[in-house]
Amino acid sequence: MIDVRALRKRYGDRDVLRGLDLSMERGQLLGLIGPNGAGKSTLLRTLVGLVQRTSGDVQLFGLDPAHAALQIRRRTSYLPGETGVYQQLRGAAFLDFALGFYPRHDEALKAELLDAFALPLDAKVRSYSAGMKQKIALVATLVPDVDLYLLDEPDRALDASVRFFLRDVLQRMKQAGRTILLSSHHLSEVETLADRLEFLLDGALVSPERVQAARRQLRRRPRVRLREGHSLPTGARLVREEPDGMLVIETDDDAVAWLRHAPDGAVESAEIGVDRLEDLYQLLLAGGQQETSS
Amino acid sequence: MIWRKTLRELWLIGLAYVVILEALAIPVLLLWPEIYADLQRSTLFKSLGVDFIKRIGDAVSGRDENLAYINWCATMLLFRSCNLVATAAAVLIGVGLFARERENNTLEFLLARPVSRGSILWQKFWPSLLVVTVPIFVVNASAIPWSWSIELDLPRWELFLGSLHAAVFATAVLLLTTWASIALRVQAHVAAVVGAFIVMQLGVYMTQRIRSYSLFRLVDFDWYGPILCGNTPAWQMFDPFRGPGNTTYLLLACAAFYALSWRALRRTEP
Numbered sequence: 006m007i008d009v010r011a012l013r014k015r016y017g018d019r020d021v022l023r024g025l026d027l028s029m030e031r032g033q034l035l036g037l038i039g040p041n042g043a044g045k046s047t048l049l050r051t052l053v054g055l056v057q058r059t060s061g062d063v064q065l066f067g068l069d070p071a072h073a074a075l076q077i078r079r080r081t082s083y084l085p086g087e088t089g090v091y092q093q094l095r096g097a098a099f100l101d102f103a104l105g106f107y108p109r110h111d112e113a114l115k116a117e118l119l120d121a122f123a124l125p126l127d128a129k130v131r132s133y134s135a136g137m138k139q140k141i142a143l144v145a146t147l148v149p150d151v152d153l154y155l156l157d158e159p160d161r162a163l164d165a166s167v168r169f170f171l172r173d174v175l176q177r178m179k180q181a182g183r184t185i186l187l188s189s190h191h192l193s194e195v196e197t198l199a200d201r202l203e204f205l206l207d208g209a210l211v212s213p214e215r216v217q218a219a220r221r222q223l224r225r226r227p228r229v230r231l232r233e234g235h236s237l238p239t240g241a242r243l244v245r246e247e248p249d250g251m252l253v254i255e256t257d258d259d260a261v262a263w264l265r266h267a268p269d270g271a272v273e274s275a276e277i278g279v280d281r282l283e284d285l286y287q288l289l290l291a292g293g294q295q296e297t298s299s
Numbered sequence: 300m301i302w303r304k305t306l307r308e309l310w311l312i313g314l315a316y317v318v319i320l321e322a323l324a325i326p327v328l329l330l331w332p333e334i335y336a337d338l339q340r341s342t343l344f345k346s347l348g349v350d351f352i353k354r355i356g357d358a359v360s361g362r363d364e365n366l367a368y369i370n371w372c373a374t375m376l377l378f379r380s381c382n383l384v385a386t387a388a389a390v391l392i393g394v395g396l397f398a399r400e401r402e403n404n405t406l407e408f409l410l411a412r413p414v415s416r417g418s419i420l421w422q423k424f425w426p427s428l429l430v431v432t433v434p435i436f437v438v439n440a441s442a443i444p445w446s447w448s449i450e451l452d453l454p455r456w457e458l459f460l461g462s463l464h465a466a467v468f469a470t471a472v473l474l475l476t477t478w479a480s481i482a483l484r485v486q487a488h489v490a491a492v493v494g495a496f497i498v499m500q501l502g503v504y505m506t507q508r509i510r511s512y513s514l515f516r517l518v519d520f521d522w523y524g525p526i527l528c529g530n531t532p533a534w535q536m537f538d539p540f541r542g543p544g545n546t547t548y549l550l551l552a553c554a555a556f557y558a559l560s561w562r563a564l565r566r567t568e569p
Binding site for chain 1: 300304308403404405406407408409410411412413414415568569
């Protein structure tokens with residue numbers, strides 16, 4: 006359904022996408038993870054024909070967005086990374102406007118989303134909070150009955166309960182055979198949802214082997230809080246101290262084993278196996294190994 | 300779809316614009332008898348050193364009152380009100396057409412809909428065109444019944460031709476602003492650039508020896524007066540070879556600005 010080969014996008018003298026390859030099958034849910042400025046939004050914009058590529062090949066449904074953007078957009082629903090909603094319209098009028106471009110809608114999903122989001126559709130959109138604006142943009146994006154959904158950070162400005170609800174909705178859409186490509190900063194949530202994760206870093210996808218290696222390394226990096234008067238037990242070194250007083254450490258071996266063998270009472274609390282994205286990006290950017298050796 | 304939203308956003312501006320044009324028209328029409336008497340007594344126009352004001356003075360204080368009134372309407376309804384208010388309305392509406400979408404983060408949303416960029420431009424343009432041009436015809440047509448109340452008449456066809464030319468000029472300004480609104484991205488920049496261009500054109504028009512280089516030469520009293528008096532038939536308005544053809548020049552400018560707007564929108568990236 007999506008086939009991207011050696012995609013490059015250059016703004017001035019800055020390469021935003023650097024020879025990116027990506028493919029995606031019908032019915033898949035692909036999670037695109039990457040830090041700000043990695044090129045996620047540019048990739049999605051290129052797919053939907055909003056941005057012209059500098060070089061490379063891009064095909065969606067066998068069509069090139071540079072030449073057949075309109076045909077692609079008829080089969081695609083795109084949620085921009087920056088919430089774009091018409092503030093002067095009432096919620097209901099905005100939805101009529103946004104959904105009016107598509108001939109077929111999933112009315113059951115629309116009813117479910119509106120019921121769950123409890124949006125005041127009679128009020129002007131300008132009176133909505135940031136989260137409510139994101140919710141109405143989500144309704145406008147998910148309700149059209151199309152072949153492909155491109156969602157740029159759909160969980161932005163949403164609180165945890167709404168994020169979990171959205172995850173369920175996307176899960177059901179996937180089970181119903183919809184194809185979804187979404188970018189996000191919430192690794193753990195996307196991971197439980199996506200058939201496949203791709204890490205985008207500095208304009209290129211990171212190989213799965215490199216991600217696996219970084220994540221293995223990350224599992225040896227627990228966050229611990231030491232009791233007063235105790236120093237860091239042997240078998241671990243300090244990576245950094247966080248503002249909340251927690252220490253990010255790196256153990257020589259398995260973190261659980263290190264914790265089990267730590268002297269009684271030395272460790273007050275510990276977080277193990279939580280993939281913190283910032284740490285993962287840091288490791289990936291550093292090539293996975295350099296920081297350990299330093 | 301897009302046109303309906305555009306029309307919904309602009310109708311209030313259109314209404315305000317009709318009210319302003321009408322409010323400017325009514326006093327100059329109803330007070331004509333007193334003004335005409337004053338003009339005949341006054342030598343102010345003739346003593347002024349500005350050539351086009353002298354010509355206006357001669358035309359509106361002539362002995363044939365009906366002809367003087369027609370020239371007065373050419374000056375006040377078309378040369379003054381349409382150039383001033385229609386230009387302002389065209390700039391006001393054009394500035395926000397695309398730059399506001401960009402500032403509000405809705406341009407990306409709009410461009411990602413399954414509708415071509417050409418269609419987006421067209422659906423935003425024609426409601427704006429209606430809002431900018433229809434008031435010109437409505438208010439100028441209303442001058443006919445107002446004139447009856449002072450027992451004078453205005454030539455309908457010639458008034459329509461004058462209004463048509465004013466509407467084409469306003470359209471050219473609207474399209475120039477639309478092009479700037481796509482190309483310059485920020486409303487304040489669009490307003491500054493288009494505003495500076497218009498003020499510069501007006502400044503050139505006010506300077507005697509270089510007046511012919513101003514675009515306002517295409518819409519001044521020397522153009523509207525002969526149209527309303529019936530001395531410039533319709534074919535001369537449109538024929539640049541055998542007549543002045545000013546309307547055709549403006550139509551060509553409209554076509555050029557529309558093409559530039561379409562090209563700029565086709566290339567624009569959110």
